Amino acid sequence: MPLLTLLLLTPIIGAGWILVQRGKPQRQRYAALFFSGLTLLIALYILLQFNHDSSALQFFESVVWNARMGTSYAVGVDGISLPMVLLAALLVFVAILASTAIQERAQSYYALILFLESAMIGVFIAQDWALFYVFWELTLIPLFFLIDRWGGQRRSMAALNFVLYTMGGSVFILISLLVLFDAMPDHSFSMVAMAETARTLPPSTQLFLFLGFLVGFGVKMPIFPLHGWLPLAHVEAPAPISILLSGILLKMGAYGLIRAASILPNAIAELQPLLMGLALFGLIYGGLLAWRQSDLKAMVAYSSVSHMGVVLFGISTMNIAGLTGALFQMVAHGLVAGALFLLIGLLYQRTHTRNINDYRSLIDHAPRFTLFTTIALFSAIGIPGTAGFIAEFHAIVGGFERWGWITVLLSLGVMISASYAIRTISVLFTGPSSSRMAQVADLSRGESSAAALLALLILWLGFFPASALQMMDRSIEGVVPATSVLISISEVGSK
Numbered sequence: 001m002p003l004l005t006l007l008l009l010t011p012i013i014g015a016g017w018i019l020v021q022r023g024k025p026q027r028q029r030y031a032a033l034f035f036s037g038l039t040l041l042i043a044l045y046i047l048l049q050f051n052h053d054s055s056a057l058q059f060f061e062s063v064v065w066n067a068r069m070g071t072s073y074a075v076g077v078d079g080i081s082l083p084m085v086l087l088a089a090l091l092v093f094v095a096i097l098a099s100t101a102i103q104e105r106a107q108s109y110y111a112l113i114l115f116l117e118s119a120m121i122g123v124f125i126a127q128d129w130a131l132f133y134v135f136w137e138l139t140l141i142p143l144f145f146l147i148d149r150w151g152g153q154r155r156s157m158a159a160l161n162f163v164l165y166t167m168g169g170s171v172f173i174l175i176s177l178l179v180l181f182d183a184m185p186d187h188s189f190s191m192v193a194m195a196e197t198a199r200t201l202p203p204s205t206q207l208f209l210f211l212g213f214l215v216g217f218g219v220k221m222p223i224f225p226l227h228g229w230l231p232l233a234h235v236e237a238p239a240p241i242s243i244l245l246s247g248i249l250l251k252m253g254a255y256g257l258i259r260a261a262s263i264l265p266n267a268i269a270e271l272q273p274l275l276m277g278l279a280l281f282g283l284i285y286g287g288l289l290a291w292r293q294s295d296l297k298a299m300v301a302y303s304s305v306s307h308m309g310v311v312l313f314g315i316s317t318m319n320i321a322g323l324t325g326a327l328f329q330m331v332a333h334g335l336v337a338g339a340l341f342l343l344i345g346l347l348y349q350r351t352h353t354r355n356i357n358d359y360r361s362l363i364d365h366a367p368r369f370t371l372f373t374t375i376a377l378f379s380a381i382g383i384p385g386t387a388g389f390i391a392e393f394h395a396i397v398g399g400f401e402r403w404g405w406i407t408v409l410l411s412l413g414v415m416i417s418a419s420y421a422i423r424t425i426s427v428l429f430t431g432p433s434s435s436r437m438a439q440v441a442d443l444s445r446g447e448s449s450a451a452a453l454l455a456l457l458i459l460w461l462g463f464f465p466a467s468a469l470q471m472m473d474r475s476i477e478g479v480v481p482a483t484s485v486l487i488s489i490s491e492v493g494s495k
Contacts, residue, residue, distance in 0.1 A: 002059070002061045003042065003046055003049075003059050004046075004061055004075045004077065005061060005075070006042060007039060007043060007046065007121060008118055008121055008122055009118070010035060010118075011035060011036065011114040011115065011121075012115065013035065014031065014034070014036070014038075014039075014114045015035075015110075015111040015115045018031050018032060018107055018110050018114070019107065025102060025103050025106035028106050028107050029099060029102075029110060031110070032099075032110035032113065032114060033093070033096050035114060036096050036114065037093055039089050039092070039093075039121075040089040040090060040093050044086070046077065046082070046085075047082065047086060050082060050471065052079070052470045052471050053474065054474060055078065055475050055477060055478040057078055057127065058076060058077055058078065059075075060074070060127070061073070061074070061075050061076070062074040069189075070181070070186070070190070071128060071189050072128050072131070072189075072190065073128070073131060074127040074128040074131065074190065074191075075122075075126060076127045077124075077125055078474075078478075079474050079476065080258060080327060080472065080475045080476065080479075081124045081125060081255070082471065083327065083330070083331050084251055084255055084330070084331075085121055087247065087330075088117065088121055088124065089121070090453075090457075091243055091248055091334060092113065092114075092116075092117040092248075094454065095241070095244055095338075096110065096113060096240070097449075098239060098346070098447075099113075099240045100446075101238075101349055102150065102238070102240075104150075105149060108145070108149070112146050113142070113146070113240075115138075115141075115142050116139060116142040116143060116146070119138040119139045119142070120135075120249070122134075122135030122138070123135045123139070123255070123256075124252075124255060127191050127192070128189050129177050129180075129190075129194055131189075132191075132256075133170075133173065133174065136170065136173070136252070136256075139249065139252070140162075140163055140166055143159075143162065143163075143244075143245070143249070144159045144163050145159075146237070146238070147159040147162065147236060147237045150241070151236040151237050151238060152235065152237075153236070154236050155236045157232065157236075158229075158233045158235070158236035159233075161228070161229045161232055162229045162233045166219055168219065169215055169216040169218070169219030169220065170216055172211075172215040172216040173213060173216030173217070174216075176209045176213050176216070177189070179205075179208070179209060179212075180198055180201075180209055181194075183197060183201060183205070191259070191263075194263065198263040198264055199263065199265060201266075203266040203267070203270065206264045206265075206266040206267040207266070207267045209267065210260060210261070210264045210267035210268065211267075211271075213256065213260035213264075214271075217254070217260065218253065220249060220250065220252055220253030220256070221254050221308045221311070222250070222253065222305065223308075223312060224278060224281055224285055224286070224305065224309075227282075227286075227305050230301055230305065231298055231301045231302060233245060234298070234300070234301035234341075235295065235297045239341055239342065239345020239346070240342075240345065242300075242301075242341040242345070243337070243341045243342055243345075246300070246304050246333075246334075246338070246341060247333075247335070248334060250304060250308055250333075251330045251333075251334060254311045254312070254315070257312075258323070258327075258479065261315060261318065261479070262479040268318055272316050272317075272402075275312060275313075275315060275316035276317075276403060276406075278312060279309045279310070279312035279313035279316055280313065280409045280410065280413070281309075282305055282306070282308070282309035282312065283307075283309030283310060283409075283410065284412060284413050284416065285305070285306075286304070286308075286309060287302075287306040287416035287417050287420070289305070290302035290303040290306060290416075290420050291420040293356075293420075294355050294356050295354045295356075296347075296354045296356055297344055297354055299356070299420065303380065303417065303420070304333070304337055306416070306417060307329065307333045307336075307337075307380070307417075308333070309413065310325070310326070310329045310392060310410070310413070311326045311329050311330055311333075313326075313399060314327075314395040314399075316402075316403075317395075317398040317399055317402040319398050319401055319402055320473070320476055321395075321397040321398035321401060322397075322398025322399060322401070323398070323476045323479060324394045324398070324469065324472055324473065324476055325391050325393070325394030325395030325397070325398055326395065328390055328391040328461075328465070328468070329388075329392070329395065331387065331391075331468070332387035332391045332458070332461065333388075335379070335454050335461075336376050336380050336387075336458065338454055339372060339373075339376040339458070340377070340380075342450060342454070343369060343376070346369070346443065347440075350440050350441060351440060356427050359428045360427070360428075360430075360431040360432060361429065361430060362428050362437060363430070364437070364438075365440050366440055366443070367442065368442050368451075369451075370428075370429050371455075372443075372448075372451040372452065372455050373425075373429075374425055374429075375455045375458060375459065376454070376458065377421040377425060380421055381414060381417045381422075382414055384462070386459060386461075387458045387459075387461035387462050387465070388458075389462055390461065390462060390465045390469075392410075392414060396411070
């Protein structure tokens, strides 16, 4: 069986296996761990076989479904999609590891997570826009139930808000795809064929199409002011689902926006200042709101708005350094957000509070928790030696190349992130000890393994980023030439 099809089917087979089996929640969790671990191993094998020196699609598979409609089962990976596939497989495995508190309806819970994994991977490997849209919509079904059935007190409102926001955005994506489909002489949803047609459309049509993609993908990223669903969904979702929401689901929006930008060069050249403005505003706005939060999950949720602003800023540059920073930030933030939601969830299980003011001097009683949380927060503010530094450095370099000194505002956002990260470290881990904190158990061996895996990857990508950058560079170089000439012409025209 072809590798990408095997990768896609493994979680679905696992979900089916869990649904037909009966047993204790622990047994179902072990089955979910087995199938998610197998999916991760397949993704790692694809990485080992991946040719880093090629910008072409690899492991490509295509089967025509409906020739009249121009739809096909077409999948493949390049240096932009493969990092997202690896991130999805890794974080699903970590989320299942962190799901020890799930005792009720565990069978449905683990089956839904594996079904969600398959849908997310499908988004990243699809090479047909119709197939992409199907997988995009399929992610809503398991997430709605995962939030609504296992979430907090306001879980129903959070699940409904998430679905309504995302479905509303999806309508704009669908309209853009249908307009583009209608403009094609051979009527195909193939990404390659649509890209060739899109680049020949009049600038006004390209602008209309890209605005539709911007709204649809912007809801998922999320871009200000389309972020209303995110804080409530993150706070009310179970901690393992928050790992997936922030670590992967937000990246689906950024990934789609990069793909849309690569096929509509006239539109991206026209809207670069708008993207830059939205990115900087969202970066600072999200950071300020995160700084004001006392709820730890709400703080990480709003910080995600800020960090995805760095991604949008990198996309707005449409140069190699900026896009590299955007893609690397997607990976870095996935690891950081995954680690933070994992650790906050484990802390909540022990104390039943997320209020930062209820904690003090945890370093005396939970040194492993302190270590892993500090590493994640240091990466969030871009301390050298972490993945966050590599991402923000490339985004700043690309920003100065395209926008000049206005990029200083990106540094302001980093300083705001540093303020609430250092405050969190200070409040959680220092101060006078108390009898209540003495009762907080440190991370167990299994919990430490999950947190250590994410922490080590954060540090590995910070100290040794070359292999990851090499994987991304060729594909990013293929995106930039389509827009660089038009951007240069627009800059000359404005002068």
